[in-house]
Amino acid sequence: MRPAGRALVRALGTDDEQVRAIAGMMLVKSGGKAKPLLQEALNRRENVSTVLAVLGSIGDPSMEPEIRRFADDQDPQVSKAARDALRVVHYKT
Amino acid sequence: MAYKKTEQPIKSPDAFRDLEDNHVLSQASVLLLLGAQMEAAEPVSSPSGVRSMRTVFKKVPKEYVTRLNVPSLKPHTSRRIPPQQVRAALQRHSALFGQPLTETPQDVIFGLARNLHRRRDLLSLSSLLEACLTHAHEVVRVAAALAYFYVSSEPARLLDIIEKGAASSEATVRDLARAALLRLSPGHPFLRELTQSLSRGQTGASPHTTLLVHGTFARNEPWWRPGGDYYNYLLNNGVRPDLYTGQDPFEWTGGYSDADRAMAADDLKNWLAAPAHNIQKPYLITHSHGGSVAMLASQNGLDLGPLVLLSCPVHFPKYMPDFTRVGKIVSIHVKFDWVIFLDGGAQRFNHPKIKEIVLPIWFDHSATHDPGVWRANNLPGKIPS
Numbered sequence: 001m002r003p004a005g006r007a008l009v010r011a012l013g014t015d016d017e018q019v020r021a022i023a024g025m026m027l028v029k030s031g032g033k034a035k036p037l038l039q040e041a042l043n044r045r046e047n048v049s050t051v052l053a054v055l056g057s058i059g060d061p062s063m064e065p066e067i068r069r070f071a072d073d074q075d076p077q078v079s080k081a082a083r084d085a086l087r088v089v090h091y092k093t
Numbered sequence: 094m095a096y097k098k099t100e101q102p103i104k105s106p107d108a109f110r111d112l113e114d115n116h117v118l119s120q121a122s123v124l125l126l127l128g129a130q131m132e133a134a135e136p137v138s139s140p141s142g143v144r145s146m147r148t149v150f151k152k153v154p155k156e157y158v159t160r161l162n163v164p165s166l167k168p169h170t171s172r173r174i175p176p177q178q179v180r181a182a183l184q185r186h187s188a189l190f191g192q193p194l195t196e197t198p199q200d201v202i203f204g205l206a207r208n209l210h211r212r213r214d215l216l217s218l219s220s221l222l223e224a225c226l227t228h229a230h231e232v233v234r235v236a237a238a239l240a241y242f243y244v245s246s247e248p249a250r251l252l253d254i255i256e257k258g259a260a261s262s263e264a265t266v267r268d269l270a271r272a273a274l275l276r277l278s279p280g281h282p283f284l285r286e287l288t289q290s291l292s293r294g295q296t297g298a299s300p301h302t303t304l305l306v307h308g309t310f311a312r313n314e315p316w317w318r319p320g321g322d323y324y325n326y327l328l329n330n331g332v333r334p335d336l337y338t339g340q341d342p343f344e345w346t347g348g349y350s351d352a353d354r355a356m357a358a359d360d361l362k363n364w365l366a367a368p369a370h371n372i373q374k375p376y377l378i379t380h381s382h383g384g385s386v387a388m389l390a391s392q393n394g395l396d397l398g399p400l401v402l403l404s405c406p407v408h409f410p411k412y413m414p415d416f417t418r419v420g421k422i423v424s425i426h427v428k429f430d431w432v433i434f435l436d437g438g439a440q441r442f443n444h445p446k447i448k449e450i451v452l453p454i455w456f457d458h459s460a461t462h463d464p465g466v467w468r469a470n471n472l473p474g475k476i477p478s
Contacts (some may be wrong), residue, residue, distance in 0.1 A: 007260040008271065016264050017314055018432060018458050021349075021381070022271040024310035025436070028349040050310060057348035077313070084346045091352045 005030070005037045012054070013047040024050060028057040040064060048073075049081035056085030064089055096099075099455040102428075104162035106206035110200055112229060118258035118456060121236035121269065122429055124225060126163040127218060128240025150326050157429045157440070167213045173246040179219045185420070195405065197224045219244055226251075231266045233256055239273040241383075257377060268458075272360040272435030302372055302398070303333040304343055306361070308381025312347035316462055317380070332473040333376070341369075345386060354382060358389035365395070374420070376399040376477075380462055381405060381432075384424075385412040391419050399423070399477035402447075403461035404430055406438025416446050425450045427462050432458035450475055 011023035027034045035058070041051045051069060055063050067089070070082035096114045103111075183190035185263045186208070187201050204223050209217040222244065225237035235258035245251060258270025266287040289478035305317040305324065315321040319338060327333040337343075343364045345357030371410060376398040377387050384405030388400060391397055391414045399420040404427070424447050426433075433440055441449050452460065452470055460466050467473065 011267070011271070012310070016267075016312055017316075018268045019264060019271065021310045022268055022432065024347075025272050025349045026271055049313065050277065051348050052276065053310065053348045056346060057350040057353055059350065059352060067436075079316075081312075081346075085348075086347055088346060088352055088356060090351070091356050 002071075005034060006092050008034075009037050009041045009046065009051065012041075014052040020050070024057075027054045031058055032060060034058070035060065035063060041062075042066060042070070048078045050079070052081040052085045056088035059089050059091075061089055095263070098457060098460065100453050102161055102455050104160070105164065106203065106210050107161075109163070109199070109203040109206035112182075117230045117233060118265070120225075120228075120230075121232045122456065123161050123163050124222065124233065124236040124240045125431070126158060126161065127166070127222075128236075129244055130163075130166050131218075131240065131243035132138060160428075164210050164213050165217070166218060174215060174219045174244060175246045176223065178198075179216070179245075182216055182220050183223060183345065194227050196229055197227045199229065202228065215244065224462060231261055231263065232269055234258070235266060235270045235273060239269075265456075269431060269435075272432060302374070303327070303336045303376040303378065304372075305336070306345075306377055306379040306383035306386055307347060308341065308379070308404075309349050310347045310381065310385045311383075312344055318342060322464055323462045325380070326467065330473075332467070333378070335373075335376070336409045337372075345383075349382075354385050354389055354412075357386040358393050358395075361386060361390045361391060362395045378399065378418075378476075379403065379405065381458070386389075388412045388414040391415040394418070401425065401476050404433065404458050406433040406436050407440065407442050408438050409442075413444075422447045423476055424448070425452065425472065425476075427452050427454045427457055427460050429455055430458050431456050 008023040008027055011019050013025075014020050014023075027038065033078075034054070034084055038051050041047060048070065052067055055067055064086065067082050067085045071079050071086065073079040073082065096118055099115050099118050101115060102108070103116050103119040104123065105119070105123040108116050108123055109118065110116065114315050127309045180190060180412070186205065189198070189201060202221070202224050205217070205221040209221050219241070222237045222241040224240070225233055228234050234254055238254040241249045254417055255270050258266050258430075259274055261267045261270065305327075307314060307317045316323040318324060319340065319342065323360065324336065328336045328338070345360055346353045364370060365375060374396050378401040380386050380403045382405075384402040387397065387400055389412060395418065397419045400414065400422045402422065404423040405424055424442055426449075428451060430440060441451075450472070452466065454460050454466065
């Protein structure tokens, strides 16, 4: 499933709205299994703001430090996504 | 090559006769609906088995099942069939199956579809699905793999087909395959009490009162933002000249959880009440789960004007409006929206206070915010003024 998982993370950056939505939905549904792939994507700064939204929806408090390091990112889209993801994680716990 | 928008789906079994776009997409849809029957059904040794076979169609409006002439399967005594048994049946059907087959000829598939309509049993279904795993079109292969997942005793090889489809360069195949994987993945528990409220900065007070609310993972989509194609269409063509034009439009995480939506509902309420906006009873046009956000907001005490729901998945009773707080409600959707189907939502509300507008388009989840579709179907004249 790892190659398929990476394809899903890549799809978070596609211009196709349906494809991006479905990829994100799948990653959220995968829950904890998707975390290593999402972490990799963050390290590579691949589709960061959408990856952060996925992590927020998964809602695992253990990912909070990972999300938090983007809260003051220079890219306002990224920092906003990180702060919102933290709110969702707190909301769920 | 992208498939053309489907306005006239083809009934089964004739859908399996040809490889035109309408035929191919109809074949995939028929297989999805057959799979849904198998997913919902228990073997008849279970007392609930026959009942669940009868009630599966409640998930998809009967008119779509009827329109596609999906055969209703007979109650069965076993749930999973070994591929060897299916291959033996296929070899009896055609000598072609005596050797490895890279692509099943369409006339053979058509024969198997007709056979399924005659027999309506598990072996006939399995034979059609097995043959469609080597269909000429990947979208049909993926649909067959998903449907077969609930029937075959060897589901692992089916996942390979779906995973391959998920990386396809063809958007329709990718959409279906990725949604199929989503469907086969375990569920995720959500929804907690709201514990935090929003504080955010706002700029640019505006007298405008129509707002667009995006759907899942569409936060960074251009179509709903100032300058986007759908935004410009609404604003500049007299459809909604009162569209909010500030540079801080309402947006939410776009995440895929009940928590994201519940938080967004609260954020919407706060955004409207903020001094910089101070908007009362906004006219909302929402797409997909953006509609769920709007409905939750009304449940949380927000008074809304008219509400236009585009391609909104119906999750009753979790997401329903508070009708005492909302103006006229219109739900606009295509027929048998694949994304809604695979998300697990129902396709229509079937509520007397919600006007349904069903477009003469099948399967496409994004068609409802396409300006061309709005023009072609005179939608500006059909939404509340």
